[in-house]
Amino acid sequence: MRGVAVLGSTGSIGRSTLAVLARQRDHFRVVALTAGRNASLLDAQRAEWSPVFAGLVDGGAASTLPGGPEVLIEAATHPSVDIVVNAVVGAAGLDATLAALRAGKRVALANKESLVMAGELVMEAVRLGGGELVPIDSEHSAVLQCLTGHGGSLDRLILTASGGPFREWPAERVAAATVEEALRHPTWSMGAKITVDSATLANKALEVIEAHFLYGLPYDRIDVVVHPQSIVHSMVEFVDGSVLAQLGFPTMELPILYALTHPQRLPDAGVPRFDPVGAGSLTFEPLRAAVFRTFGAGVAAGRAGGTAPTVFNAANEVAVAAFLERKLSFARISDTIEAVLDAHAPQPAVTLDAVRDADHWARARAHEELS
Numbered sequence: 079m080r081g082v083a084v085l086g087s088t089g090s091i092g093r094s095t096l097a098v099l100a101r102q103r104d105h106f107r108v109v110a111l112t113a114g115r116n117a118s119l120l121d122a123q124r125a126e127w128s129p130v131f132a133g134l135v136d137g138g139a140a141s142t143l144p145g146g147p148e149v150l151i152e153a154a155t156h157p158s159v160d161i162v163v164n165a166v167v168g169a170a171g172l173d174a175t176l177a178a179l180r181a182g183k184r185v186a187l188a189n190k191e192s193l194v195m196a197g198e199l200v201m202e203a204v205r206l207g208g209g210e211l212v213p214i215d216s217e218h219s220a221v222l223q224c225l226t227g228h229g230g231s232l233d234r235l236i237l238t239a240s241g242g243p244f245r246e247w248p249a250e251r252v253a254a255a256t257v258e259e260a261l262r263h264p265t266w267s268m269g270a271k272i273t274v275d276s277a278t279l280a281n282k283a284l285e286v287i288e289a290h291f292l293y294g295l296p297y298d299r300i301d302v303v304v305h306p307q308s309i310v311h312s313m314v315e316f317v318d319g320s321v322l323a324q325l326g327f328p329t330m331e332l333p334i335l336y337a338l339t340h341p342q343r344l345p346d347a348g349v350p351r352f353d354p355v356g357a358g359s360l361t362f363e364p365l366r367a368a369v370f371r372t373f374g375a376g377v378a379a380g381r382a383g384g385t386a387p388t389v390f391n392a393a394n395e396v397a398v399a400a401f402l403e404r405k406l407s408f409a410r411i412s413d414t415i416e417a418v419l420d421a422h423a424p425q426p427a428v429t430l431d432a433v434r435d436a437d438h439w440a441r442a443r444a445h446e447e448l449s
């Protein structure tokens with residue numbers, strides 16, 4: 079029995095994680111649960127799972143549970159926890175990722191923002207803490223599944239992208255897209271922030287940076303291709319030119335289970351079995367970088383290195399929040415991110431202070447752009 083902490087248990091990935099764990103009660107037990115502010119759903123989850131620890135980060139005065147950002151650290155480093163599922167959204171997930179890795183835990187990482195904002199520190203924490211970092215993101219899970227048993231001969235990654243809801247829209251229509259339109263993702267049902275990231279294709283830039291740190295590949299060996307059906311979750315090319323891909327109907331429950339069991343697998347009757355005829359035609363096309371400029375800005379930030387990806391992530395978080403609050407047009411999301419990155423002189427990102435300074439600077443600078 080392995081002990082699991084689910085950080086962000088009330089979100090999309092958090093709820094999918096508990097759905098997976100409900101079918102694997104012989105192998106895992108839930109030790110800790112944390113949520114941001116959804117007290118009623120967390121109460122229901124506590125009643126079902128009886129965790130040893132539960133925390134509500136933003137509970138306010140009415141809450142009787144432990145609160146504040148420290149609850150993430152407490153859950154992530156709890157002695158009975160073996161695996162930390164980090165399903166928090168945004169920069170708020172970083173400290174828990176670092177703390178869990180330093181405590182030698184396996185981190186099943188959905189919170190890609192922690193790896194983008196502090197990739198060098200996170201990978202150092204893996205090396206020094208003796209823990210493991212296993213991705214939940216479907217593309218990175220696909221890569222890991224293709225690589226497992228084939229170490230040492232990787233040449234190139236081809237990450238797939240659905241293309242989002244505006245894949246075929248003319249540029250002018252994309253520029254004026256509404257919140258409702260951006261939240262209508264064609265193939266995946268996810269939290270609001272990542273759904274907007276998928277519409278701007280910022281999500282794919284975050285994933286390229288995530289792949290760079292996870293698999294230690296230079297940026298010119300990480301390609302992206304648009305695949306609207308979301309059936310091929312990514313591809314791996316080896317030194318001899320052979321390509322392996324991982325396929326399945328879109329569900330996050332499979333990559334979540336794999337992040338818990340890697341390198342082994344467990345039977346799971348809850349995931350829809352693949353049917354190639356049902357999947358129909360699989361198509362691939364180039365990403366329209368001239369329309370989705372946030373993608374290029376993010377990859378350029380990754381290539382620049384140091385604090386540039388930290389700044390990209392922070393500016394994106396501020397711009398997306400403003401868009402969701404209807405204070406910023408869709409077109410101005412990329413304008414804002416580009417302006418903040420243009421004003422930034424990247425520094426080495428080898429200390430937490432340097433990362434925090436860059437994150438704070440970028441948020442303040444992005445707010446100036448908005449006003």
Ligand code: NAD
Nearest residue numbers: 086087088089090091113114166167170188189190268269
């Ligand atoms: P979500 O908004 O549905 O859930 C976020 C969770 O984090 C909630 O439980 C919320 O209470 C908690 N939370 C929010 N702010 C917090 C804070 N400041 N401190 C502590 N907890 C806080 O988001 P999601 O779609 O589940 O995404 C979670 C992460 O997983 C993101 O990093 C996202 O990029 C990544 N991801 C999601 C999917 C998906 O299918 N949803 C796929 C791949 C990767």
Ligand code: MG
Nearest residue numbers: 215216217285
């Ligand atoms: Mg993904």
